[in-house]
Amino acid sequence: MPNQTFSRGSRYDLVLVPTACRLELRRGTQQFYGFSERVERIQYIGSCRIELVWWLFVTEEENNAMQSKMRLLAASVAVLSVAMSQAMFTNGDFETGDLTGWTVGLTPNGATVVQDVQVFETVLGTPSNAGHFRVGQAVFTSGVQEGINLTQRLTLTGGVTYDLYFDVAANNTGTGGNSSGGVFTAIVDGAFVGSSWNSGSISGLTTLRNSVTGSFTPNTTGLYEVGIRITRPFTTGASGLNQYVDNASVSAVPEPATMLALGAGLLALARRRK
Numbered sequence: 001m002p003n004q005t006f007s008r009g010s011r012y013d014l015v016l017v018p019t020a021c022r023l024e025l026r027r028g029t030q031q032f033y034g035f036s037e038r039v040e041r042i043q044y045i046g047s048c049r050i051e052l053v054w055w056l057f058v059t060e061e062e063n064n065a066m067q068s069k070m071r072l073l074a075a076s077v078a079v080l081s082v083a084m085s086q087a088m089f090t091n092g093d094f095e096t097g098d099l100t101g102w103t104v105g106l107t108p109n110g111a112t113v114v115q116d117v118q119v120f121e122t123v124l125g126t127p128s129n130a131g132h133f134r135v136g137q138a139v140f141t142s143g144v145q146e147g148i149n150l151t152q153r154l155t156l157t158g159g160v161t162y163d164l165y166f167d168v169a170a171n172n173t174g175t176g177g178n179s180s181g182g183v184f185t186a187i188v189d190g191a192f193v194g195s196s197w198n199s200g201s202i203s204g205l206t207t208l209r210n211s212v213t214g215s216f217t218p219n220t221t222g223l224y225e226v227g228i229r230i231t232r233p234f235t236t237g238a239s240g241l242n243q244y245v246d247n248a249s250v251s252a253v254p255e256p257a258t259m260l261a262l263g264a265g266l267l268a269l270a271r272r273r274k
């Protein structure tokens with residue numbers, strides 16, 4: 001297939017097929033399958049294994065042809081291959097229908113009279129299973145925030161920045177208002193790693209929604225308690241007051257930039273080949 005060479009000035013798209021751990025180069029409907037030739041260097045970003053490798057991109061027909069012919073037709077380019085083993089929450093979307101993967105811990109004077117999973121519109125218009133709590137103080141202590149830490153133990157890599165994300169909501173099914181719907185903050189090992197969202201007072205028959213983010217860069221690689229703290233400065237007496245959490249995620253910050261950089265580099269290289 002002598003016409004299947006890389007064309008100067010043509011646009012090629014680099015596509016990562018994560019389910020197959022395979023890179024493909026595409027031009028229109030034509031697909032070039034990638035074969036890793038040799039590993040030049042291995043490094044870790046987050047818990048992702050990044051390999052700098054040389055790839056041969058060939059068509060399916062070329063794959064069936066002789067090796068010498070394949071080498072004449074194919075371009076070899078250096079790309080980064082990402083092995084997906086990124087730190088992530090188990091059941092971050094609560095779609096198991098229970099609190100699988102999550103640990104509910106109490107703050108020193110904290111309590112929750114509900115800890116389960118219910119279908120709720122934590123994000124307006126998108127009902128789905130969400131962590132459901134009814135938090136506050138065990139014993140009334142004026143002005144002190146108390147409740148729960150909802151966490152998971154994750155292996156994080158030293159020097160890597162991790163972004164945390166949670167959709168949250170406070171919901172009052174009672175007809176009377178309450179002075180606090182809840183305070184939500186991303187935490188790592190019990191410390192705040194983002195700004196809090198304080199729902200403030202909540203009227204009767206009302207839902208207040210927001211998202212909470214955080215950012216954390218561990219000094220050393222190891223296990224960390226990662227999650228969200230939900231508190232109120234009152235006891236748990238109000239029966240119709242609920243707090244919800246959904247769509248919890250952790251992502252290593254450098255990864256997308258790395259992937260973009262490698263894509264641009266690959267295309268530039270491919271364009272120079274004939």
Ligand SMILES: [Ca+2]
Pocket residue numbers: 093094095128129130246247
């Ligand atoms: Ca969900």
